[in-house]
Amino acid sequence: xxxxxxxxxxxRPDTGxxxxxxxxxxxxxxxxxxxxxxxxxxxxxxxxxxxxPEGSGILNVPLATVxxxxxxxxxxxxxxxxxxxxRRNFGKYRLYMGSTVAFGLVFxxxxxxxxxxxxxxxxxxxxxxxLAIYFTLTGLHALHVLGGMTINAYFLFPGAKMWKTAxxxxxxxxxxxxxxxHFVDLVWIFLFPVLYLL
Amino acid sequence: xxxxxxxxxxxxxxxxxxxxxxxxxxTLVTVAVSYLDLPTPGAIALALAxxxxxGALVACYFMHLISEKKLIYVVLVFTVIFFLAVMFGPLxxxxxxxxx
Numbered sequence: 001x002x003x004x005x006x007x008x009x010x011x012r013p014d015t016g017x018x019x020x021x022x023x024x025x026x027x028x029x030x031x032x033x034x035x036x037x038x039x040x041x042x043x044x045x046x047x048x049x050x051x052x053p054e055g056s057g058i059l060n061v062p063l064a065t066v067x068x069x070x071x072x073x074x075x076x077x078x079x080x081x082x083x084x085x086x087r088r089n090f091g092k093y094r095l096y097m098g099s100t101v102a103f104g105l106v107f108x109x110x111x112x113x114x115x116x117x118x119x120x121x122x123x124x125x126x127x128x129x130x131l132a133i134y135f136t137l138t139g140l141h142a143l144h145v146l147g148g149m150t151i152n153a154y155f156l157f158p159g160a161k162m163w164k165t166a167x168x169x170x171x172x173x174x175x176x177x178x179x180x181x182h183f184v185d186l187v188w189i190f191l192f193p194v195l196y197l198l
Numbered sequence: 199x200x201x202x203x204x205x206x207x208x209x210x211x212x213x214x215x216x217x218x219x220x221x222x223x224x225t226l227v228t229v230a231v232s233y234l235d236l237p238t239p240g241a242i243a244l245a246l247a248x249x250x251x252x253g254a255l256v257a258c259y260f261m262h263l264i265s266e267k268k269l270i271y272v273v274l275v276f277t278v279i280f281f282l283a284v285m286f287g288p289l290x291x292x293x294x295x296x297x298x
Contacts, residue, residue: 016267025270029277036281046290056232068225076218079260083214086207182260189252193245197232 009168024176028183031144036154038140042133042194049132053130058123060114067110068188075185076101078152078178085171090163097156097174100181105148111142124152134195141191144184151177165185217259224252 007019015022046052055061081096118124118131125135155174162170228248236244258264263274 015269017269020270021267022273025273029273032277032281033284038286040285041228043285045287047292053284061229061232065225066227068224072218072221072225075256075260076214079214083207083211085269097278135226144286179261182256185260186256189256190246190249191230193228193249197228197245198242 004105005131009166009172019174020172020176026181031183035057035137035140037138038133039048039194042137045133049129053128055130055134055198058130059134059196061196063110063114064192065171067107067113070103070107070110070193071185071188074100074107074178075182077103078181082171084179085167085174088167090160093163093174094156094160097137097152101149101152101156104152107145108142108149111138111145123193137191137195141187144187147185148177148181213259217255221252221255224248 009018011017025161077096077099080102081093084090084092084096094181123131125132155170155177158171160170162173207290231244232241232262250288267278
């Protein structure tokens with residue numbers, strides 16, 4: 001007797017998709033609304049404010065540029081990790097997935113340096129409306145990076161055991177983790193110009 | 199593993215590298231443009247246009263939206279509608295006083 005969950009790999013006849021794919025996209029749709037609401041708050045606060053500081057005057061643009069490069073690189077290594085599994089090359093998967101986790105860590109370290117320098121200069125969320133929305137948006141984003149890294153690290157180490165028993169399902173899991181990771185990258189692509197450059 | 203499948207993945211990988219290079223270039227362009235001190239509305243429009251192109255590249259290629267099943271597109275059409283509503287709906291309350 002088997003109690004296997006159906007449609008984890010094979011497509012459902014009515015949707016043409018496996019359930020994992022639909023699940024992650026519905027989740028990402030809810031994430032779009034979460035960040036969308038905060039971006040909307042940003043716009044409303046900005047157009048309603050008598051003056052608005054230039055992000056580059058308060059924030060560290062070079063560090064954030066490096067972080068943009070780091071996160072885009074991590075997206076590429078993530079998609080290459082998935083492509084390596086599609087090519088049945090587990091060694092390369094390990095290399096690319098390891099790089100993805102490492103890039104995530106670099107991003108968070110740089111973010112920590114940025115936050116610390118703000119606190120050292122007594123710039124807190126309560127200091128101004130700009131800093132309040134800056135810390136809210138980047139803090140929520142950093143939590144997403146941390147969450148994505150945790151999932152990726154799981155698939156790099158203990159979760160990778162599944163490659164031996166169910167390689168197709170494991171490949172699907174990595175693709176799904178990748179969809180989340182790329183979304184986190186996508187959010188940063190908008191956060192960076194909105195907060196730092198405009 | 200069929201040879202055809204292998205060729206298909208190789209094509210994907212080439213696209214990923216091309217997208218990566220384009221994303222890096224656009225990042226540099228965004229930062230460079232911000233130093234030009236354009237008037238605010240122009241700077242916002244340009245920065246958001248570049249970010250939209252970058253976001254679209256990530257979504258289409260890394261997230262495979264360029265060749266996805268219909269149901270995912272249906273989910274995303276609804277997401278876009280609600281996203282636009284939440285982005286611009288609240289602004290309607292502020293229409294009289296908007297100045298960039």
